[in-house]
Amino acid sequence: GKMSPARKVLQQDESGGLEFSAPPGRLLYVVNRLGMNCPWTQSIKPLEMLEWLGSEVEEVRKELGQISVYGALCSGGRNIWGEETGDVGRMKSELTAELGDILFDSLMLEMICRREFGLGKFDAWEAASAKVERRTPYMKEWGDGSIAETPQDATKLWEAAKMEEKRQIKDDAKRVQSQPLRKGRDVAHVKATQCFWNMSFSLRSIFASSVLGFAIGAAVSCRIRLRHE
């Protein structure tokens, strides 16, 4: 279509490095601008947006159910002359609209969570690509030469990569704990810090409030004593 003036002045990073003339880039841009300038979007919390996405999943479920009933009756939604019938056209455009809602709601959820919790701009996108590429080593485009001929082969390699990720996380945790330390005060400091952070969150809260209470108590009693002297 024709470009509106607004499209011309965009900065590239608003669309995630996409061209704005391409539909995915346009939708990313729309979502980011809603986040900046739409009062409704600004009032919405992550859980509310998640509810919208959840209800959209139900809509798609209904739509797929209708299509499958129809498809079973009507061999792929074509009549005996191989033409698409009116119902199929209508169902396809309804499904397309619902899938569009899913894409929009997912992008909105990511944007709202990013704003609410200060996540990095492309962190979720990067995490997704990295994880999927790691777990599909049989893909010639980014894999390591592994081969998967069947869905079962693919599942085995996915699960193996998942196990390997877990093992690495454990190893990393161990290496941090066993790293070489300078002697004396350093060791004591690290031990005390580790001890503190190994406590559960509630124990840490209790511990921190006790220390704070003790400090305030000491300061107050010290002041009272000074006044009386």
Place this chain on the structure above:
Amino acid sequence: GKMSPARKVLQQDESGGLEFSAPPGRLLYVVNRLGMNCPWTQSIKPLEMLEWLGSEVEEVRKELGQISVYGALCSGGRNIWGEETGDVGRMKSELTAELGDILFDSLMLEMICRREFGLGKFDAWEAASAKVERRTPYMKEWGDGSIAETPQDATKLWEAAKMEEKRQIKDDAKRVQSQPLRKGRDVAHVKATQCFWNMSFSLRSIFASSVLGFAIGAAVSCRIRLRHE
């Protein structure tokens, strides 16, 4: 990061007009390639993919619940010195990963439905942008000069645009039915077609099978008669 050789030979339309160096473009590319070359992805039906997305929505719900409990106890997940604590960092990266899964599953669902039902490549993306832009006329970037100061204003304009869409769909249907016709056979043909397509799907099936049965019956009896003569 460094570009792998695979990234250099990509065709632009594989990432929806995105640059592959940008994370959203990369994820679109990954999803499209899985659709082309991954045996697991090729075995998955739309409803199965929808289940994956649904379970991911639940994962994000859990994660948001944890963060909100923690946030209430710990004023935004920072300690009394304003530093982010270890738990917040962990929760943020877990949430980021879950949001990445939502993005991935949504793109996969769109791709699998597109393949299964022969939808147009960017139809869902275009439908989403067009709908959202129509229903947010108060956005200065693409709107008509309407103003929304509050979330309530925005909701009113959204609902008004939705009503207008429904009215237009009805009008279009009326216009098609009342369009000028050539006389004689054309009118008869259109009336018969309309009559046929206005029937419910099951009535149409019954009607079509009767016609087919009648034709076969007539043909067979004609053949028998010819033989006996």
